[in-house]
Amino acid sequence: MECLRHDDPSQIGPYITLVRFDAGSTEGTVPDRRYIARSADSDRTVIVSIPRTGVDPSRWAVEAEEVRRFSIPGLLPVAEVGGTPGFPWQAAPYVPALPLTAVLTANGGLLPEPAVRALGAALAQTLVTAHAQGVTHAGLSPSAVLLTAGGPRLACFGAVRAAAPDGEQRAGLQGLDPGSLAPEQAQGGRPRPLGDVYALGAVLSYASTGHTLPERAEIPVSLRGLITACLARDPAARPHAHQILTDLTSSATTATPGATVMDSAVPFSLPARVVAALARQSADVLAAELPIPIPLY
Numbered sequence: 001m002e003c004l005r006h007d008d009p010s011q012i013g014p015y016i017t018l019v020r021f022d023a024g025s026t027e028g029t030v031p032d033r034r035y036i037a038r039s040a041d042s043d044r045t046v047i048v049s050i051p052r053t054g055v056d057p058s059r060w061a062v063e064a065e066e067v068r069r070f071s072i073p074g075l076l077p078v079a080e081v082g083g084t085p086g087f088p089w090q091a092a093p094y095v096p097a098l099p100l101t102a103v104l105t106a107n108g109g110l111l112p113e114p115a116v117r118a119l120g121a122a123l124a125q126t127l128v129t130a131h132a133q134g135v136t137h138a139g140l141s142p143s144a145v146l147l148t149a150g151g152p153r154l155a156c157f158g159a160v161r162a163a164a165p166d167g168e169q170r171a172g173l174q175g176l177d178p179g180s181l182a183p184e185q186a187q188g189g190r191p192r193p194l195g196d197v198y199a200l201g202a203v204l205s206y207a208s209t210g211h212t213l214p215e216r217a218e219i220p221v222s223l224r225g226l227i228t229a230c231l232a233r234d235p236a237a238r239p240h241a242h243q244i245l246t247d248l249t250s251s252a253t254t255a256t257p258g259a260t261v262m263d264s265a266v267p268f269s270l271p272a273r274v275v276a277a278l279a280r281q282s283a284d285v286l287a288a289e290l291p292i293p294i295p296l297y
């Protein structure tokens with residue numbers, strides 16, 4: 001979390017913004033502008049998102065409305081969508097959460113291999129469910145993976161589709177992590193499930209090496225074959241989500257010490273430092289006070 005800046009909105013819909021959700025250092029690869037905000041009566045606290053400057057708000061609003069209608073375990077549940085054609089927003093109930101980029105910072109380094117496997121299995125389970133319903137996430141990246149005490153949640157739904165329509169180049173666009181963008185999507189191809197698989201490989205690579213496009217030798221040996229296959233430039237050479245899930249769950253190793261949680265029957269263990277960071281965030285948000293309006297004379 002970071003303090004608000006002068007160019008941040010003080011209010012989004014019925015919610016008064018408290019803090020920025022993302023660190024400024026990751027701003028270039030976060031598809032949305034995300035805030036923690038609270039209703040004026042202090043009854044509801046939410047993670048509220050608005051489109052980045054330069055993104056077509058109408059395309060962004062279509063994706064927000066689409067994800068609001070879904071009931072897919074593992075997706076960040078969007079409860080409200082609102083705003084105007086030029087300033088749409090979406091809100092999800094607040095739970096303490098850290099994007100994967102912040103998780104590595106809180107952990108003081110890379111995630112241990114058992115945690116990477118458990119994270120990958122939980123995300124693969126979400127993709128299996130989504131793909132079975134004909135849904136392509138099209139926004140998976142380290143910034144889109146939010147770790148909570150209840151397991152990982154996928155945010156930034158439809159970021160690739162919102163960034164530019166099919167047929168237009170997406171490479172180099174702000175808000176799209178270049179290492180998580182499948183080559184066919186970067187060239188303007190329609191986002192499809194195997195593009196999600198590429199992005200999942202980038203996320204697992206980031207969690208285990210600190211890079212979305214690593215050198216092969218950097219990847220832990222037991223994950224090297226899977227991550228390399230996910231990152232294949234040819235979509236036909238990539239595994240499907242259900243194959244990834246089988247690979248990660250059948251060869252799972254002992255979970256890393258920490259707080260064990262469950263997500264879609266996939267066990268996931270948070271490192272102790274990450275648990276502590278989530279607790280600090282929760283306390284800070286609970287203690288945050290709404291700004292006092294300045295009276296006009």
